[in-house]
Amino acid sequence: MVVQGDNLWRLAEKYYSNGFKFIEIAKANGINQPDQIDIGQKLVIPTVTAASQLLRISDKPITYTVVKGDNLWRIAFRFYGDGRVFGQIVRVNAELIRQPDLIEPGWQLTLPPLEPIS
Structure with a gap:
């Protein structure tokens, strides 16, 4: 149960000794924000084994149209369950994305298949 001062990062550090695994707690609870x-x-709180399998991704790239309010972290979190992999989106879309913190609504981004990370 969430108590005063808790956030997903702190809970992930407590249960997994790794704050970055907050994503797994968010996914397990359907938390988008x-x-x-x-x-x-x-x-x-997912088991350590479940939390170590971070990505379940299609084996084919998909196209995503950027909408107002998007940023690469959110897109990566939405599609891959891990915002930290936004660099893969930047790499695949290097001709379009010159500054990762500046993306425009209407842009068509290729979202590549990713390998699971641990």
Whole structure:
């Protein structure tokens, strides 16, 4: 149960000794906004084995159209479950993305298949 001062990063550090695994707690609980959890909220904490299998990705690239409010971290989190892999999106779309913090609505991005990471 979430108590005062908790956030997903701290919970991931507590249970996995790795704050970056907050993504697994978010995915297991259907949380789309990881910074918005409530005191008293009950959370599922996945097993360490489940949390070590970060990505379940298609083996084919897909095309995504950027919408207002998007950023590469959010897109990577939405499609891969891990915002940290946004660099792969930048790499594949290098001709379009000159500055990773500046993407425009309407851009067509290729989202590559990714290998699982641990």
